[in-house]
Amino acid sequence: xxxxxxxxxxxxxxxxRSLSAAARALGVTQPALSRVLQKLEEELGAPLFQRHTxxxxxxxxxxxxxxxxxxxxxxxxxxxxxxxxFRQGREGQVRLGCGPFVPxxxxxxxxxxxxxxxxxxxxxxxxxxxEALREGLYGYRYDFLLYxxxxxxxxxxxxxxxxxxxxxxxLRMVAPADWLRGEARAALDSEAAALAFVAGRPWAMPRVxxxxxxxxxxxxxxxxxxxxxxxxxxxxxxxxxxLCRAGHALTLAPDALIREELAAGWLVSLPLDVxxxxxxxxxxxxxxxxxxxAGRLWRLxxxxxxxxxxQTVIP
Numbered sequence: 390x391x392x393x394x395x396x397x398x399x400x401x402x403x404x405x406r407s408l409s410a411a412a413r414a415l416g417v418t419q420p421a422l423s424r425v426l427q428k429l430e431e432e433l434g435a436p437l438f439q440r441h442t443x444x445x446x447x448x449x450x451x452x453x454x455x456x457x458x459x460x461x462x463x464x465x466x467x468x469x470x471x472x473x474x475f476r477q478g479r480e481g482q483v484r485l486g487c488g489p490f491v492p493x494x495x496x497x498x499x500x501x502x503x504x505x506x507x508x509x510x511x512x513x514x515x516x517x518x519x520e521a522l523r524e525g526l527y528g529y530r531y532d533f534l535l536y537x538x539x540x541x542x543x544x545x546x547x548x549x550x551x552x553x554x555x556x557x558x559x560l561r562m563v564a565p566a567d568w569l570r571g572e573a574r575a576a577l578d579s580e581a582a583a584l585a586f587v588a589g590r591p592w593a594m595p596r597v598x599x600x601x602x603x604x605x606x607x608x609x610x611x612x613x614x615x616x617x618x619x620x621x622x623x624x625x626x627x628x629x630x631x632l633c634r635a636g637h638a639l640t641l642a643p644d645a646l647i648r649e650e651l652a653a654g655w656l657v658s659l660p661l662d663v664x665x666x667x668x669x670x671x672x673x674x675x676x677x678x679x680x681x682x683a684g685r686l687w688r689l690x691x692x693x694x695x696x697x698x699x700q701t702v703i704p
Contacts, residue, residue, distance in 0.1 A: 393461075393462065395425070395429060396458040396461060396462055397415070397462065398411070398415060398417075398422060398425050398426070399426070399429060399437070399454070399455070399458060400455065400458055400459065400462065401414050401415050402422070402426060402438070402445065403447055403451060403455045406444045406445050406446070406447075407443070407444055407445065408422055408423055408426070408445070426438075433450075435448070435450050436448055436450075437450065437451040437454070438451060481510060481511070481680060481681065481682030481683075482510070482511045482512075482513055482682065483510050483511070483512055483513070483532050483680075483682050483683045483686050484513045484515075484530065484531050484532050484683075485512060485513065485514045485515070485531060485532065485533065485534070485535060486515050486516075486517065486522035486525050486526060486530075486531040486533075486534040486535070486536070487514055487515065487516050487522075487534070487535045487536065488516070488519065488522075488535065488536040488537055488540075488669070499512075502689060503686075503689070506685075506689055508682075508685060508686070508689070510682050510685075510686060512686075515531070516624055516625060518596065519536055519537075519539075519540040519543055520543065522534050522536060522540075523540070523543060523544065523545075526672065526673075526674065527545070527674070529677060532673070532679055532680065532683035533671055533672055533673035533679070533683065533687060534671070534672040534673075535555070535669060535670070535671055535672075535690075536669070536670065536672060537667060537668055537669060537670070538552070538554065538668040538669075538670045539668070540670075540672065541670070541672075544672075548675075549674050549675050549676050550672060550673075550674060550675070551672070551673050551674070551675060552670050552671070552672055553670060553671040553672075553673075553687070553690070553691045554668070554670050555669045555670055555671055555690055555691070556667065556668075556669040557666060557667075557668055557669075558643035558644075558645065558666060558667040558668075558669065559643065559663075559665075559666045560641040560642060560643055560663050560665045560666060560667060561641065561642065561643075561644070561658050561659075561661075561663060562587060562639060562640070562641055562658070562659045562661050562663055563630075563633060563639065563640060563641075563642060563647060563650075563651075563656045563657065563658050563659065564576075564586075564587075564590070564633065564639050564656065564657055564659060565633055565634065565635075565636040565637075565655070565656065565657075566654055566655055566656060566657050567636055568590070568636070569657050573586060576659060576660075577657065577659070577660065578660070579660070580660055580661060583659045583660055583661050584608060584661065586659070587612065587639055587659065587661070588612055588615075590638070590639050591619075591620040591621065591637065591638045591639070592613075592616070592619040592620055592621065592638055592639050592640065593619060593620070593621035593623055593628075593629040593632040593633060593637070593638035593639070593640045594618075594619035594621070594622060594623070594629060594640065594641065595622075595623055595624065595625055595626050595628075595629055596622050596623070596624060605663055605664045605665040606661075606662055606663055606664030606665075608661070609661075609663050609664060609665070619638075620638065621637070621638050626640075626641075626642055626646055627646065629641070629642070630642055630646060630647055630650065630656075633656060634650055634655050634656060639659075641663060641665060643667060671687060671690055671691065673687065
């Protein structure tokens with residue numbers, strides 16, 4: 390059976406066309422390399438080189454073997470690098486459970502952050518309410534969770550939990566720019582006009598805990614109760630922003646998610662203090678050590694790897 394060391398030695402002889410030069414390159418003695426080459430030819434039952442006074446001329450069989458050996462050694466080197474990257478946590482799969490605000494930020498910001506850090510991780514992301522995600526965390530289906538800090542109160546064992554504050558992102562209410570034309574433009578300058586404007590328009594909101602509504606500004610909570618919740622309940626913020634941009638609903642979003650839409654004039658921000666903020670944290674269990682890949686991602690996030698402009702570390 391072929392051994393990689395045999396292929397390395399054969400390749401060196403083939404490329405140098407000289408036993409002495411190949412031996413120097415490999416750091417072995419010329420007699421030792423000569424014995425290796427002779428044994429290889431005996432095992433193959435065919436000569437690999439024609440001997441001349443100062444050089445070796447490869448046979449046709451040697452040329453075919455060299456091409457195949459080069460491919461094998463190249464793939465072997467790639468395999469070694471891949472194994473080393475896994476050991477360092479630079480490659481691998483990380484399973485994340487996320488709240489409704491997180492996947493959009495991950496898709497827009499985390500890919501760049503991982504590229505800057507030299508990480509080639511596959512993120513298996515699942516979005517759900519905290520109770521379901523918590524069961525997945527304790528059932529070892531997730532490496533860690535990314536969710537609002539409010540979820541901390543629902544953990545069964547705080548001593549076993551590590552909660553790392555990540556982002557503090559205020560949410561603003563935005564509307565399709567086409568809705569703010571003519572008399573409706575008054576909603577851009579007056580809080581009273583803005584309140585009347587949003588009260589008569591459909592809303593798109595992500596599926597979140599009722600705590601978000603209760604802890605928001607009184608006007609927001611009151612309107613939400615009057616309409617028995619938002620007209621459009623979507624799985625993520627990006628879906629809400631998509632409805633808003635298409636002219637179907639108002640929505641809430643952090644600047645990091647709608648920066649391009651605001652700059653292009655597709656969406657406009659209303660002069661209302663929603664009083665709602667996405668306090669995103671990372672949750673993991675002390676009783677379950679993170680894999681190398683998950684640990685690298687955890688540290689990247691904890692060290693501010695997302696680099697969002699609104700980022701504020703929660704004290």
